[in-house]
Amino acid sequence: MEKLQAYSWPGNVRELANIIERTVVLDFDTVIDSSHLYLDNTTAIPSNTYKKGMKLHEMEKKLILETLEANFQNRTKTAESLGISIRTLRNKLSEYEETP
Secondary structure, eight states: HHHHHSSSTTTHHHHHHHHHHHHHHHTTOOOOOOOOOOSSSTTTTOOOOOOTTTOHHHHHHHHHHHHHHHHTEEEOHHHHHHOOHHHHHHHHHHHHHHOO
């Protein structure tokens, strides 16, 4: 609760609703506590679905798509979160559409 109260909430109630929804979607199988609240783009998005032997391009695709989902399809925020340009993100997404 302290983490929620300490956050500045630049998006007000809509941002709160989005953060709660994102937290529930990403951590649907666990009890949610403060460590599960993704209050900024610097918070790592957990994923326990990376498997040993998974190819690098598969991991990259998964990370990009998970981050895009966590940012509610906002490509600008997704690119910022990943530390890549919006152009690189668009190119990667186009590549994923072409690859089955």
